[in-house]
Amino acid sequence: MHPERIRLARLRDKVMSAQDAAALITDGMTVGMSGFTRAGDCKAVPFALAERARQHPLQITLMTGASLGHDADKVLSDAGVTARRMPFQVDASLRKRINAGEVMFLDQHLSETVELLRNKQIAPVDLAVIEATCITEDGAIVPTTSVGNSASFAILAKQVIVEINLSMPLGLEGLHDIYIPTYRPHRQPIPVTAVDERIGSPAIAIDPAKIVGIVFTDRPDSPSTVLPPDTETEAIAGHLNGFLLREVKAGRLSPSLQPLQAGIGTIANAVLHGLLESPFDNLTMYSEVLQDSSIDLLDSGRMAFASASSMTLSKACYERVMANLDFYKSRIVLRPQEISNHPEVVRRLGLITINTALEVDIYGNVNSTHVNGTQMMNGIGGSGDFARNAHMSVFVTKSLAKGGAISSVVPMVTHVDHTEHDVDVIVTEHGLADLRGLAPRERAAAIIGNCVDPSYREQLADYFRAACRRGGHTPHLLEEAFAWHLRQQRTGSMLDKTAQAVAA
Numbered sequence: 001m002h003p004e005r006i007r008l009a010r011l012r013d014k015v016m017s018a019q020d021a022a023a024l025i026t027d028g029m030t031v032g033m034s035g036f037t038r039a040g041d042c043k044a045v046p047f048a049l050a051e052r053a054r055q056h057p058l059q060i061t062l063m064t065g066a067s068l069g070h071d072a073d074k075v076l077s078d079a080g081v082t083a084r085r086m087p088f089q090v091d092a093s094l095r096k097r098i099n100a101g102e103v104m105f106l107d108q109h110l111s112e113t114v115e116l117l118r119n120k121q122i123a124p125v126d127l128a129v130i131e132a133t134c135i136t137e138d139g140a141i142v143p144t145t146s147v148g149n150s151a152s153f154a155i156l157a158k159q160v161i162v163e164i165n166l167s168m169p170l171g172l173e174g175l176h177d178i179y180i181p182t183y184r185p186h187r188q189p190i191p192v193t194a195v196d197e198r199i200g201s202p203a204i205a206i207d208p209a210k211i212v213g214i215v216f217t218d219r220p221d222s223p224s225t226v227l228p229p230d231t232e233t234e235a236i237a238g239h240l241n242g243f244l245l246r247e248v249k250a251g252r253l254s255p256s257l258q259p260l261q262a263g264i265g266t267i268a269n270a271v272l273h274g275l276l277e278s279p280f281d282n283l284t285m286y287s288e289v290l291q292d293s294s295i296d297l298l299d300s301g302r303m304a305f306a307s308a309s310s311m312t313l314s315k316a317c318y319e320r321v322m323a324n325l326d327f328y329k330s331r332i333v334l335r336p337q338e339i340s341n342h343p344e345v346v347r348r349l350g351l352i353t354i355n356t357a358l359e360v361d362i363y364g365n366v367n368s369t370h371v372n373g374t375q376m377m378n379g380i381g382g383s384g385d386f387a388r389n390a391h392m393s394v395f396v397t398k399s400l401a402k403g404g405a406i407s408s409v410v411p412m413v414t415h416v417d418h419t420e421h422d423v424d425v426i427v428t429e430h431g432l433a434d435l436r437g438l439a440p441r442e443r444a445a446a447i448i449g450n451c452v453d454p455s456y457r458e459q460l461a462d463y464f465r466a467a468c469r470r471g472g473h474t475p476h477l478l479e480e481a482f483a484w485h486l487r488q489q490r491t492g493s494m495l496d497k498t499a500q501a502v503a504a
């Protein structure tokens, strides 16, 4: 029965199988599940639900913190369970259904979902399924490796199922800081004034009577899928770290920089790894996800403290953290994603934010979500929460995709997630464009001069020169602005081979 995991004795008779818990979910419900970038997701109920739906079809609206591990999004969407999904996903199978118009996907800023729920602007959560380390004497839920939206889902839902994961050490208690903003119109300032400040409580306080089922599991989180740094990501890290060093020398940043935010993924991980060899110290993070690189920086002593909403780690790093929780609990705090990503706090702390673009255009607009302006990749995630409010908003991308058939620097992006107004610095493996204080024509010169792959540089310079001849504050040739994307669809490559042949 694990009394140390269910410390409120009267809840112990709520223990049930995953199948019985899944039976509490009925057709048409809105279900809020824990899980943020593969961390702290539910390991049993989603799979029992999919199994049931294969016999007796049903559909739900599924909300989470962000992406799920263990292929849960694939299993649920393949079983036809997911009718509507928010606010983020990274699963290839679900992505296919979203792009076929079969699943309605709401691509939201990660800080906003629970605000919309709280203000009744989207359908209420009927039932929450939350992974926990344990339930306290008061019936409060201690999360595991992520907080995400779990606190507000549990508070706002009519019923709550708790998945207690026995593979999660009890020592996780004390890692989390649960703070729920006061309701409008009497909202008070969120009192985070330093990354290591704790402003809430260590567990999610709810009325224990709402807990209708408790399921035991013992699967660890899915390990991170981040690839090791390669030549290009190392070059990007080198350009960015060199730039930050110059900012310190110029007196615009201190040697501990400003609190860092880095998006999940290979490039962001490589950039943070690059800081291990840097002269900066006493670094801090105020981010949404901690990756291996953040843990390595804490271990090296180069980083003093890291605040986030989840930890998404490789197997080896995960085991290291779980075995040394006392060390990490004095250096890490996990918060609800609305606080880790809150525009008010991001602006107050003055973050250096590092996020990844699919494509950028010559004026600094960034597309992070839509291939060819139509096909959803993952979603905007937290990148907008951070970029819009940053002290310095950096976007990184490799200059080429698909073996060089695609230039990530184009005349005009086919979808805008981050406007030119929210983008300060763009970095590719070829160099860095510092766009601060530049007008559109100056930005174009910096981006073309520093960031484009040489195979596309002349082609992009030609476009810009022709656009400037026509004039405008932000010169464009509207009839040619998407010609590169159309050429790639038609010929398989954005390269204008005819123009190159004529030039030769």
Ligand code: COA
Binding pocket: 262, 263, 264, 265, 266, 267, 288, 289, 355, 356, 357, 358, 359, 368, 369, 371, 372, 377, 378, 379, 380, 381, 382, 383, 398, 400, 401, 402, 406, 407, 408
């Ligand atoms: N056109 C078409 N496809 C492109 C492309 C472009 N301009 N640029 C990259 N891609 C493809 C890559 O080829 C790759 O495809 P594959 O999966 O078939 O190999 C895929 O996009 C991912 O690109 P990759 O270079 O491996 O980078 P990544 O894994 O770091 O992902 C984003 C890049 C933009 C998709 C990802 O960072 C993202 O979803 N960002 C938005 C959310 C976010 O920023 N969150 C931040 C807070 S966590």
